[in-house]
Amino acid sequence: MRIALFITCYNDTLFPETGIAVVRVLERLGHTIVFPDAQTCCGQMHYNTGYQAEALPLVRRFVEIFRDHEVVCVPSSSCVAMMREHYAKIAAAAGDAKLQADVEALLPRVYEFTELLVHRLGVEDVGATYPHRVTYHASCHSLRSLHVGDIPLRLLSKVRDISLIPLPSLEQCCGFGGTFAIKNADVSGAMLEEKIKCIQHTNAEVCTACDNSCLMHLQGAMHRQRLEVGTAHIAQILASEHISSPQSSSKRKGKIG
Amino acid sequence: MTPVKECAAPDFPTAALPLLHDIQLRSNVRHATDVIQGKRFRVVSEMPDWQSLRETGQRTREHTLQYLDSYLEQFEERCTAAGGHVHWARDAAEANRIVVQMAQNAMGRAIKIKSMTTEEIGLNRALEAAGIQPIETDLAELIIQLGHDKPSHIVVPALHKNRQQIRELFAYAMGQPHLGDRPEDLTEAARLYLRQQFMHTPVAISGANFLIAETGGVCIVESEGNGRMCLTLPRTLITIAGIDKVIPNFRDLEVLLQLLPRSATGERMNPYNSLWTGVHPGDGPQEFHVVLLDNRRTEILRDPEARETLHCIRCGACQNACPVYRQTGGHAYSSVYAGPIGAILTPQLALMKEGQSLPYASSLCGACYEVCPVKINIPEVLIHLRGRVVNARPKYLRALDLEAIAMRGMQWVFLSKMRLQLAQRLGRVAQIPWIRRSGWIERLPGMLGGWTRTRDLRPLPPQSFREWFQKRSPLPTEVPHE
Ligand code: SF4
Secondary structure, X not given: OEEEEOOOHHHHHHOHHHHHHHHHHHXXXXXXXXXXXXXXXXXXXXXXXXXXXXXXXXXXXXXXXXXXXXXXXXOOHHXXXXXXXXXXXXXXXXXXXXXXXXHHXXXXXXXXXXXXXXXXXXXXXXXXXXXXXXXXXXXXHHHHHOOOOOHHHHHHHOOEOOEEOOOOOOOOOOOOOOOHHHHOHHHHHHHHHHHHHHHHHXXXXXXXXXXXXXXXXXXXXXXXXXXXXXXXXXXHHHHOOOOOOOOOOOOOOOOOO | OOOOHHHHOOOHHHHHHHHHOOHHHHHHHHHHHHHHHHHHHHHHHOOOOHHHHHHHHHHHHHHHHHOHXXXXXXXXXXXXXXXXXXXXXXXXXHHHHHHHHHHHHOOOEEEEOOOHHHHHXXXXXHHHHOOOEEEEOOHHHHHHHHOOOOOOOOOOOOOOOOHHHHHHHHHHHOOOOOOOOOHHHHHHHHHHHHHXXXXXXXXXXXXXXXXXXXXXXXXXXXXXXHHHHHHHOOOEEEEEEEHHHEEOOHHHHHHHHHHHHHHHOOOOOOOEEEEEOOOEOOEOOXXXXXEEEOOOHHHHHHOOOOHHHHHOOOOOHHHHHOHHHHHHOHHHHOOOOOHHHHHHHHHHHOOOOOOOOXXXXXXXXXXXXXXXXXXXXXXXXXXXXXXXXXXXXXXXXHHHOHHHHHHXXXXXXXXXXXXXXXXXXXXXXXXXXXXXXXXXXXXXXXXXXXXXXXXXXXXXXXXXXXXHHHHOOOOOOOOOOO
């Protein structure tokens, strides 16, 4: 299958390793990845911060670029949530019937990465090996907007040699929340602190999630506190085939191979 | 008097700061919300039809607001026919004036049932100014009143206090230095104190959970029985209710009285469910008034994207579920309405002139929407109100506002892949002076400094995904992985 990858602006800029891992997993499963080169951002940050007028051209742009693709893969549940929860409304508010029709036709073909694997491609075992203690953090958007349920855990449980440790208070927000992390930095930090205590409680080497946004926030604080816990997007675990040392936030230098 | 007076206070991040340092308060809030949530979870899980109850609740509220004018008039007509008096109050000042006037024959005292609406309009202050002493009879409200405190939760106003703190307060205020701190000791002290007031106060003031248009009746649910006392013993009863509290039919209680107690206190049913209609000679209050309060509610109705705010049945479940409220407690919201519902209701009640920081006091995690018994999509309303906050800024301010400039700049960048690539390259150079020996960014200037207050930032990698994808050939055999 030809799968169009929408990498998202922040993964493109900050987490190329996640995109590389997505490509790797999907190609290993025999699919072809296309990367529509004009893509940039889904408009989530603008929309959620109150700059709804500014988000509209970004929505148009996304729809324009991905309209004709059979399947779109997005390794970020918050961006998919942005599309599913707001695109139709944004198009309607703009009074643009064509955009509305395009949104309606496109959205059913847009999948978050783990959804794509399990719901569209019907695979749970992607042939990965990852001999580490891992705990899974359910991002709020994957949990409450996309309702991915146990899909990510099903995928992880099929990984060879992995040791999965349940995270206490799984359903509680980590405190990222986009611009919330900056506008309400102290409250966000307090929420983060509680989440990190839960992660430490699991004694995991790596915390994973479907969203690098949460992970960047967790990783940033764990690095500040010099904790020996790494973070990795779920795609990176599912791409892993070889025995490697896990990413440890204090050791990582942000190198991309 | 300005309505929701407290919200002329500091913005949310500022008000939250001292609370975040109050270890005792935070542990009280965490404990209390965990307990209530646990109870709620148990009694909600046992209901196979919970989701359809929520949908019915939502539809009932939606329908009522659509025909609010006729239901209010129907309520007025039926209530009057049953012997009650209905008063219409445009705002807080008008409502307070009406109540004070009717409480004139109160011999200087009025007993009160917990009511957030009376908190909203600052009724106690107005009564005191008129020489009438309001006596709170709900245990939590009594704690707030005796401690000269402010409510921090709409259902459990003293949620931020623990048992020992309450003991201290009672021991001091009631002159009982040897009071124990078991729940029995505390409730007994309150009971003895309040009995006196129930027996000797001729006027009671209440809020309402529901006004029933069909019958002209009023419904209040409570746990302590203090409400029942206030509703039956005094000669005069004055009920103050927002116009949003009306429901069409008696029958609607079937659903709402399942949704409310389970969501609010995690009980299948409240211990006391009081319903009364007008006056009955020789039985209960002989004079009954209802004050219907607008106080900007019709303004909220005008905004189709935000009007569902008025669906709220004040169960407080969203507060208990909110991870932000969990950290700060209710006082950070500087309003009687704290938590997610407060974040959407307070600024609207202030016509968006105050409380503009509240719609941003949320990580949009959606936990509130998930528990709301009438399915108010709070995150959606929050985002809509953020838009109103941004658009309400005068043009010249927007031109100078750093955030607005940044947002427009980012939009300009995102509207072209060339510009995005250029920005990424510039970022890699610009970050160099900020990278510490650890290889990470530990401090950032300006707005971004919020990030580095508690977190480091991994620098931009030397290659973006796009660049990797463009260059790769043949297909990579190894995932870069450290
Ligand atoms: S918004 Fe919903 S959950 Fe919150 S208090 Fe109102 S009814 Fe309850």
